Amino acid sequence: FVPSAPRPPVASMSVVEHVREMASAGLHSNVRLLSGLLLTMSGNNPELFSPSQKYQLLVYHADSLFHDKEYRNAVSKYTMALQQKKALSKTSKVRPSTGNAASTPQSQCLPSEIEVKYKMAECYTMLKQDKDAIAILDGIPSRQRTPKINMMLANLYKKAGQERSSVTSYKEVLRQCPLALDAILGLLSLSVKGAEVASMTINVIQSIPNLDWLSVWIKAYAFVHTGDNTRAINTICSLEKKSLLRDNVDLLGSLADLYFRAGDNKNSILKFEQAQMLDPYLIKGMDVYGYLLAREGRLEDVENLGCRLFNISDQHAEPWVVSGCHSFYSKRYSRALYLGAKAIQLNSNSVQALLLKGAALRNMGRVQEAIIHFREAIRLAPCRLDCYEGLIECYLASNSIREAMVMANNVYKTLGANAQTLTLLATVCLEDPVTQEKAKTLLDKALTQRPDYIKAVVKKAELLSREQKYEDGIALLRNALANQSDCVLHRILGDFLVAVNEYQEAMDQYSIALSLDPNDQKSLEGMQKMEKEESPTDATQEEDVDDMEGSGEEGDLEGSDSEAAQWADQEQWFGMQ
16 A cells, blocks of 8 residues: 655645635635634734735625624624725735735635625624615615625515515516516516516517416416406416426415415315425415414314424424414413514514414404504505404404494405405494494395305304394305305304204204314303203202312413413513514
């Protein structure tokens, strides 16, 4: 065995070039240590490194801090680097270093000043200092802005409500990268016409094979952002049926969300399940899926979903929202409030997190705080009806019927006369004795459009109950239950059957309701009331036993005072981020 000759030292490389090599190789922790030591040396002997070398060391050190998520420290070092670069640009000649090899052309390959500013903006966004991020990027001349700079600016402008500037930046991204689909979605969300957006991609569609689907894709999401759920569903279904795009997780997720917005929870859950089977690590949209499962009383499934999502990532809002839904529908509102606030901290644009936190605040009697959250949800998702429903419920809870009526009328005019908006307006009309007849007309229109729309059926049944038209109510509910099974409908049918003395069938309906949602308290109360009427002696004995054993289960469901206090201690999470 003849040992190979030792590798000669790279005498031509300066220490700064070694730092650059390590940075390029992704050795961030090594860069941080060495650059930190070299910067201290430079501070003690300003002549040791040239201005350009100091600039490089500061940038590489800041990059390593950025990688370690020390964003404030990174901003400080990037700022120092830019100051050094400014001083460097004033110097016509670069001084040679005294303690290193002579400068080479390679050593003069300085980090891009524009890239440094972009990294600073990233730090500011991570620190939730969006104004500072916009200011640093605005300082870059338009001609020098790369696509990623324009994309970040577009998103920041949109978040700040500067729609015109956001549109300009998104268009610039598309001019440079015509297949930037997220930029296309950004433009559509800002009410830019689908035809105008499509015209910006037409050349690339015509020049590349198998891209004919893109114009249909743009058309579909144009419908999404104008709130035309039916046409959006039909268009995405036509895309999804094409062999080349079949089983695309993003399209299935969009379909699931559209079915949810249209009030078709059954198909929404089905599409979410299909997407989940195709991608077991899917996170996007799982907050809505968890909410739907919780509404159906499938709390064990919600708990399992939350655990699975936390195993995938606890740095996204979705797992926290899903766990919050489990707490909310278990009537642990303090815990739901904390989890919703944590989700908002991770993603301030999470509509589902805002709705969860708003609902928890409302149920805890903090209605004015809840209103703030529902308004923010509406700002982020103006085409989602459930955001308006939450706000209107707050107005009704505080007896602000006029505000609720104004909001319901605005939704009706903005989103159009469909079963959902008709039912929402009818819900408000039911609160005022003067508008009962109007509520009836609105509900009849809603049920004509969609006879199976559960919320409309529930409100119509409520109206018939007030009028004591139980037989009509029974017929309505039986018709609605012919092709679907819903806990609330079975329970209301049970109540109506009790009113007409059909006790045995009423008991059956309560049992079905509890089988669908074991936590449905009203079904349980209806069943217990019937049992007491049938056997008052036995019922009295059972009450005595319950008193002796204590009400442990109910305490668990509601959450103990100590638990509420524990979550209440987390008040620092509760504010809007």
